[in-house]
Amino acid sequence: MAAVESLERSGAAAARALASELMRPTAERDDAGDAAAALAMALEAARDAAGRMRRQIGSSTRLQRSGTGQALRALCARLDQWDRVAAAAQDCLAGHEWPLVPAAASRLDLGGAQGSLVSGAFTRAHRAINPARQDRASADRGAHADIPLDAARFVAAAHLAYRLRLATKTPRPWRFLDVGCGGGVKVALAAEFFDDAIGIEIDPGYAASATRNFAAMRAHRCRVEVTDALTYGGYGGFDVIYFYQPMHDMTDLLALEQRILEQSRDDVILIAPYPGFAMRAASLGCVPVDGTVFMKAAMADGLGELLAETRRMGPHVFGADDDPPQNLGWLRPLWLACTANGIRPA
Numbered sequence: 079m080a081a082v083e084s085l086e087r088s089g090a091a092a093a094r095a096l097a098s099e100l101m102r103p104t105a106e107r108d109d110a111g112d113a114a115a116a117l118a119m120a121l122e123a124a125r126d127a128a129g130r131m132r133r134q135i136g137s138s139t140r141l142q143r144s145g146t147g148q149a150l151r152a153l154c155a156r157l158d159q160w161d162r163v164a165a166a167a168q169d170c171l172a173g174h175e176w177p178l179v180p181a182a183a184s185r186l187d188l189g190g191a192q193g194s195l196v197s198g199a200f201t202r203a204h205r206a207i208n209p210a211r212q213d214r215a216s217a218d219r220g221a222h223a224d225i226p227l228d229a230a231r232f233v234a235a236a237h238l239a240y241r242l243r244l245a246t247k248t249p250r251p252w253r254f255l256d257v258g259c260g261g262g263v264k265v266a267l268a269a270e271f272f273d274d275a276i277g278i279e280i281d282p283g284y285a286a287s288a289t290r291n292f293a294a295m296r297a298h299r300c301r302v303e304v305t306d307a308l309t310y311g312g313y314g315g316f317d318v319i320y321f322y323q324p325m326h327d328m329t330d331l332l333a334l335e336q337r338i339l340e341q342s343r344d345d346v347i348l349i350a351p352y353p354g355f356a357m358r359a360a361s362l363g364c365v366p367v368d369g370t371v372f373m374k375a376a377m378a379d380g381l382g383e384l385l386a387e388t389r390r391m392g393p394h395v396f397g398a399d400d401d402p403p404q405n406l407g408w409l410r411p412l413w414l415a416c417t418a419n420g421i422r423p424a
Contacts, residue, residue, distance in 0.1 A: 079149060082131070085124045086153075089160065090408035092116035100170055100415035101247065104390050110171055117167070121160055128153050155405055159423075163409050166416040166423040175389040176420075178241075179234045179368050193230050200229040208261025208287045216281040227322055227351060232264055235370045238388075239318045239347045240271040240395060242367070244420055245387040246345060248317065251398070255316040257307050257338070258324025262288030266297045272318060273398040277302040278310055299398060307334055313341035320349040335362060344376040392420030 096113035131150045183190025236254075243252050251273030256265050259277025261284060269275040279285040279302055288302040307324060319338060325331050335355065338348070339362050350356075351370040359365070364372040365381060373381065396417035406413055416423055 082124065082127045082149065082153060085120050085127060086156075086408070089117060089120035089124065092120055093163075093409055093412040096167055097411040097415040100167065100412075100419055103247070103387060107171070114164075114167060114171060117164055121157070121164055124153065124160070125157060128157060156407065156409075159403065159406055159409055159413075162423040163406075163413050163416065166421045167412060169392065169421050170416055170419040173390075174392070176391070176393055178238055178385065178388060197228045197230050207263065207291050208284065211283065213281045213283050216284075227264065229267070231351065231370070232267060232320075232349075235320075235349045235351065235368075236268055236271050236318075237395070238368065238371050239349060241388050241391040241420060242347055242371075242373075242384070243317060244391045244418060245384055247418075248345070252317040253315060254318045255313070255320065257310075257319065257321035257334070259288055259302060260284050262291050262300065262302055264320060265300045265302070266292065266295055268318070268320070269297055269299050270397055271395055273299065275300045276316075278305050278307055280304070280306050308337065310337075311341070313338050314343055316342070316346065318347045318349065322350070323352040323354065332358075339363060339374070342374075344374050346374060348372040390419075392422075394420050394422040396422060 092113050096110060096117055099107045099110035099113055128150060131153075135150065183193060240252075252271075253274045254265075254268040254272040254276065256262075256268065256275075256277040259265050259279050260281075262277055265275045265277040265288065275297075277285075277288055277300075279288065282304055285302045285304045291297075292300040292302070307321075308330060313319065319342060321334070321338065323331065325334065331354070335358065342348075347367075348364065349371055355362075355372075356366065356369065359372055363375045365375055365378045366372055367381075367385065377384065394417070400417075402410055402413050413423055
């Protein structure tokens, strides 16, 4: 038992050191290899010790019920988690890279065909869950009716924004805003990635639909605020802002874009999936990350390094409602460090 406890202490120290390294930018992880090797050595020795304890206890009921037997069961449960978390940490260190957004599927690709069917069905569902007609006053104000955006396209952009936040090592919680949220579908989707998801909407009927939809979906981290986007003063409080040409009057649209850019933080991520914004991005002081995702020019000097770091963030999403397993013990900081690199232990 003394040997096992010593190995656990060694493993815990190595796990803490490795977790600290994984929370640094990938180019600065000078001691990560040593910490990973120490953790692997402690794991192997702990497996060996567990095997010796198992052989010593054998089939003795008395020993199985003893403190040693209980300690063995606890160690075996820990070894299962230890192996998974250590493997995930190795994945974080392996130098894998993922594209910023998935490559477009071929016309003859099975996944592409399936994605097209799902997106079509989702668009019809979008219309079904917001049956409200546009308020006349909102239409007169120049607001567009609730426009569905292809779900797969939105998820790809939101996932990129999530990985960008991972790459910048921005502490959570992360807040998302949908400007002109309609029935709230994109707000609910965004809540899968971000800690708070908020929509602003000028049309009270649409906002009421969004509130009902959030309640029906138990989307407790989603809410909608009835307000005019052109007078809204809270853009500076968000990490990610999404707007899909919420108004058709060009003068108002330009004023909205300018207002968002003036109020938002320098490190804000903007999702603006319409050609007009892409054409005006440079004059507005924005740089493209991909076709629909932008950052402010204040981030331009380090953008190449940021995108390189983003490609090293794995594909998994750790949502605000996700909880680490209860029996992690001293492995918990390393488990969280893996998820902060986009790798969820299996």
